[in-house]
Amino acid sequence: MRLKLKWGDVLVTITVVVAAVLLYYNFYEENSASKTAVITQNNAILDRIRLDQLTEHYTINYSGPYPGTIEAEHGKIRFSHAQCPDQVCVETGWITRPGEIAVCLPAGVIIKIEGGDSDLDIILK
Numbered sequence: 001m002r003l004k005l006k007w008g009d010v011l012v013t014i015t016v017v018v019a020a021v022l023l024y025y026n027f028y029e030e031n032s033a034s035k036t037a038v039i040t041q042n043n044a045i046l047d048r049i050r051l052d053q054l055t056e057h058y059t060i061n062y063s064g065p066y067p068g069t070i071e072a073e074h075g076k077i078r079f080s081h082a083q084c085p086d087q088v089c090v091e092t093g094w095i096t097r098p099g100e101i102a103v104c105l106p107a108g109v110i111i112k113i114e115g116g117d118s119d120l121d122i123i124l125k
Helices: 007-027 088-092
Strands: 035-041 044-050 058-062 068-073 076-082 101-104 109-115
Touching: 035 058, 044 058, 068 109, 076 088, 076 101, 076 109, 088 101
Parallel strands: none
Antiparallel strands: 035 044, 035 109, 058 068, 068 076, 101 109
């Protein structure tokens, strides 16, 4: 038995493809030359690091019930060590582009890279 395409099937397929392309371009941010990593813990800013201006290895230790270490190099940042039970934050690896976020939920630590012309923002409550 051979299935026949109907106009409704074609319309739904085109709609899904167009929606996917529009969402991609809406959330895509260029890899700008200006990159600032903002590190927060429980809505308090721990540090702001200009990733595009780093010339040597930089580490930040954070405390709390699940302490850990964040390391940054020129243009990239990551959780290098954490004492949280699931280790998802460490397994995330390096983040490098404006708009990318790495999170350690048990420790309440968020790393977000902001670009020079970034208009995408996140609201935490």
